[in-house]
Amino acid sequence: MLYRILDYAHYLLENSVEKGELVLDGTAGNGHDTLFLSSLxxxxxxxxxxxxxxQAINATKAKLNEKKITNVTLIHDSHEKIHTYMPSEHEQIGGAIYNLGYLPGSDKSIITTPNTTLASIQTTLQYLKQHRLLVLVVYHGHPGGEEEKEALMKYLATLDQKHYSVxxxxxxxxxxxxxxILAIEKK
Ligand SMILES: C[S@@+](CC[C@H](N)C(=O)[O-])C[C@H]1O[C@@H](n2cnc3c(N)ncnc32)[C@H](O)[C@@H]1O
Known part of the structure; x- marks a missing residue:
């Protein structure tokens, strides 16, 4: 059986993230990936x-409270500011996921955008451990989605194959x- 897109994104992380690690959800949305990472x-x-x-912070917070989850820091800020929220400069990340696009059931004009997404990916790759994954789920059917997809494809194709597999x-x-899915492995 071929994995559906979201199942495959989780499969990739399940097989790389280890217990006790620090991990990143770049787009909390309704909290599904955050909960998944929390359990990993x-x-x-x-x-x-x-x-x-x-709205996304509230939805995710409600899920965390309902399940009494305490190993998540929810950050109401843009994901390209990761530097600001890392516990230390030397801390490393065991995996990351970004679900791009807009929040389902919400304002479709609030979307992830090429500049901030690329800036965030670049920072996350610096913090990512070797042999670990940054997973992007790329939605591109909405206005603005195609531009973000093109920018991502263009940038990721330039990553040196000696250091990354995409x-x-x-x-x-x-x-x-x-x-x-676009998945980046740091070699
Ligand atoms: C497709 S949804 C995420 C779905 C989520 N992973 C889930 O499991 O429900 C995309 C989310 O990205 C958020 N977003 C857009 N730009 C952002 C940015 N610069 N930094 C952080 N989140 C952003 C939107 O508010 C939206 O909630």
């Missing part, structure tokens, strides 16, 4: 979870600009 790293680990929208995973026979 366990009580000894920690999740930094960013979103610029109060995978694209997606279905080529689905209608309506289906999302796909």
């Amino acid at each position: 790293v366990g009580e000894e680990g920690h999740v930094l979870s960013f979103d610029i929208q109060q 995978l694209r995973y997606g279905f080529i026979n689905q209608a309506n600009n289906p999302p796909f």
Whole structure:
């Protein structure tokens, strides 16, 4: 069976993230990935979870409270400011996920954008441990989505293959600009 897109994103992280690590959710949204990461790293680990929208922060906070999860720091700020929120300059990240686009069921004009997404990815790659993954779920069917996709493809193709492997995973026979995965492994 081929993994669906979100299942494959989780599969990749499940097979690389270890208990006790610090990990990143670049786009908290409704909190699904944050909860998933929280369970992967366990009580000894920690999740930094960013979103610029109060609605997303509220939705994620409600899920965390409901499940009494305490290993997550929710950050109401833009993900390119990771530097500011890292516990220390020398701390490393065991994995990261970004679900790009807009918050389902919310204002479709609030979207991830090429400049901030690229800036954030560059910073996260600096903090990422060797042999670990930064996973991007790229939604590109909405206004602005195509520009972000193009900017990402262009930038990731320039990453030196000596230092990074970049995978694209997606279905080529689905209608309506289906999302796909870009996964970056730090060698
Ligand atoms: C597709 S949703 C994320 C879905 C989420 N992963 C989930 O599990 O529900 C994209 C989110 O990115 C957020 N976002 C947009 N620009 C951002 C930025 N610069 N920094 C952090 N979050 C951002 C939006 O507010 C939105 O909630």
